[in-house]
Amino acid sequence: MLDESDAPALVGDEDDGLKRSITGRLLYFYVLGDVLGSGIYVLIGLVAAAVGGAFWIAFAVGITIATITGLAYAELVTKFPQAAGAALYVNKAFGNRALTFLITVCMLSASFAAAGSLATGFSHYFSEVWDLPPALLVTLVFILILAVVNFIGITESVVANMVMTFVEIAGLVIVVIIGIVYVAQGKADFGTLAQLDTGDQSPVFAIIAGVALAFFAMTGFENAANVAEETVEPSRTFPRALIGGMVTAGLIYVVVAATAALVVPVGTLAKSDAALLEVVKAGVLPVPVGVMTILFAVIAMTAITNTTLVAVVTQSRILYGMSREDVVPGVFGRIHANRRSPWVALSFAAAVVCGLLVVGAALNRAGVGVDVVERLALVTVVFTLFIYALVIVSALKLRGEEEREDVYHAPTVLLWVGILGNILLLGYVVIDDPGSLIWCAGLLALGGMLFVAELLFGRSGARSKNSGEPSEPDPTQEA
Amino acid sequence: MHVIIATDGSKQSLTAARYATTVLDATKVTDVSVLAVVRPLAAVSFSNELGPSSAGRAAGEGASFRADAEAAIEVVAQVFADWGPKVHKRTRSGSPANEIIKAATQLRAGLIVVASGSRGISETVLLGSTAQRVQQYAPCPVLVVRPSKKPRRAVRS
Numbered sequence: 001m002l003d004e005s006d007a008p009a010l011v012g013d014e015d016d017g018l019k020r021s022i023t024g025r026l027l028y029f030y031v032l033g034d035v036l037g038s039g040i041y042v043l044i045g046l047v048a049a050a051v052g053g054a055f056w057i058a059f060a061v062g063i064t065i066a067t068i069t070g071l072a073y074a075e076l077v078t079k080f081p082q083a084a085g086a087a088l089y090v091n092k093a094f095g096n097r098a099l100t101f102l103i104t105v106c107m108l109s110a111s112f113a114a115a116g117s118l119a120t121g122f123s124h125y126f127s128e129v130w131d132l133p134p135a136l137l138v139t140l141v142f143i144l145i146l147a148v149v150n151f152i153g154i155t156e157s158v159v160a161n162m163v164m165t166f167v168e169i170a171g172l173v174i175v176v177i178i179g180i181v182y183v184a185q186g187k188a189d190f191g192t193l194a195q196l197d198t199g200d201q202s203p204v205f206a207i208i209a210g211v212a213l214a215f216f217a218m219t220g221f222e223n224a225a226n227v228a229e230e231t232v233e234p235s236r237t238f239p240r241a242l243i244g245g246m247v248t249a250g251l252i253y254v255v256v257a258a259t260a261a262l263v264v265p266v267g268t269l270a271k272s273d274a275a276l277l278e279v280v281k282a283g284v285l286p287v288p289v290g291v292m293t294i295l296f297a298v299i300a301m302t303a304i305t306n307t308t309l310v311a312v313v314t315q316s317r318i319l320y321g322m323s324r325e326d327v328v329p330g331v332f333g334r335i336h337a338n339r340r341s342p343w344v345a346l347s348f349a350a351a352v353v354c355g356l357l358v359v360g361a362a363l364n365r366a367g368v369g370v371d372v373v374e375r376l377a378l379v380t381v382v383f384t385l386f387i388y389a390l391v392i393v394s395a396l397k398l399r400g401e402e403e404r405e406d407v408y409h410a411p412t413v414l415l416w417v418g419i420l421g422n423i424l425l426l427g428y429v430v431i432d433d434p435g436s437l438i439w440c441a442g443l444l445a446l447g448g449m450l451f452v453a454e455l456l457f458g459r460s461g462a463r464s465k466n467s468g469e470p471s472e473p474d475p476t477q478e479a
Numbered sequence: 480m481h482v483i484i485a486t487d488g489s490k491q492s493l494t495a496a497r498y499a500t501t502v503l504d505a506t507k508v509t510d511v512s513v514l515a516v517v518r519p520l521a522a523v524s525f526s527n528e529l530g531p532s533s534a535g536r537a538a539g540e541g542a543s544f545r546a547d548a549e550a551a552i553e554v555v556a557q558v559f560a561d562w563g564p565k566v567h568k569r570t571r572s573g574s575p576a577n578e579i580i581k582a583a584t585q586l587r588a589g590l591i592v593v594a595s596g597s598r599g600i601s602e603t604v605l606l607g608s609t610a611q612r613v614q615q616y617a618p619c620p621v622l623v624v625r626p627s628k629k630p631r632r633a634v635r636s
Contacts, residue, residue: 022519158520317522
């Protein structure tokens, strides 16, 4: 049985032995799988459209900024190996309740938007296999199934996770092989790789636009904090596995982007909803195109599923954590008696993502042309850029605190570059596409509403929690 | 005999532990291991419903599922405090059924005590729960303690 297996027996099984199950290798694949699934299968066409043949540059820049941010995460995780991520770091650095709440809601919103974008990407590949069901239906069913899968707990399998990651890599290897064959046949025009097709826009802005989209491809690495607490020797393993996974993903991205640009005309990539399929459809390999198309579509769907699953886990975790801290109604902390899953949080998260998808579809029907993938990806990017910048600031602010011998230190200069990069991109996205802000505001308002609901309907009015200072554990406040 | 008492942080697991003390002969039991398994990749890795562990923590202090697991073990271990046999506290990480079985094998346990959460429809419709898997693959006898006829949680939640 697949989900019966897990990591090999590890550290000692003492009386109260601290047995942890996530090894560096598992963490590496967790990061790699999570990062790879998100962007490249979904977004490559949009990035190509923004930049032109040289769009691999956009990926390279996006990856660099994200990896620098990863360094800050690695440093903070080694200081605070807990399953909380950005909210914890910002809280430690600033100690401001409102800011912590804002960051938590941003994390939640980013994850909602990412799931929506990924679900839509999934439906594009799905239609290549079976194009009868309407796309909206596919996305909704996809999200609901993932919620159920999480509820049952199939996702807990470390092995299933690794298998999915290998499938993802296999898909990208196929693309690269096609590229190598194509080059070997002497058909490749390497000039394409330097070609910027930016219309009347300045090339710099075109690249920044591409970077903003490509950035989505790297988001998700921060979810590695989910398993920080269960990582073996986190101070040694975590930085290596996280950065290793990101760099590997980055290299794969750049090679795949270059391959796509060489094999398929950029115009075709730009117009395609499932752009990497165009590479396969180019018929470079001596395998029937029909077979390859279906195989590749299935691989792409697996990749997207993997990443979306992690997003769904993250959402329900954040909601669960918030309810335990009494900033959202306690109902989100409810655990199913038998499956030990936060079923209310899972249902709510699925409902929000479905809501985003329905709104996107309704706007399209009403004649407001919205590219749901692009719009939600940008919304995610806005939130994550903000979070990332603040995390790096927190890393710098927390220098000198919790300093133990085994704490990893990111190079300070790079961190400054990272802050600058994140803020520049954020500024660009916001100025270039203010429409995203409406969606962001909507998602933030939702978080605010949950907080108000807790204030109004919370079980008791007199809570010491709302005073701002960490309070002593109180037996009456059991969630 | 070494007895493993598994807890998933549920009230039912506490009931199971108490039940075990009523049916087992304390003089025949040499060791009791209270075991909790943290599930790293699950939506909620561990949820402690037995105490105040993570409630009362300030915003952003971060979830420590491990601390929750240890708090739950502490509560369950209290049941055996004056019972006689030596009490061990163990936290493991991974898939619960698998880790319980592994622990039973390593400790050469003579009995595993687990709780089964609900009698509700989910039990019948959905795939096997931890208790079911443990009883299928355990290297020793398994005591599964199910809720009494009027399940409080199963119906309401």
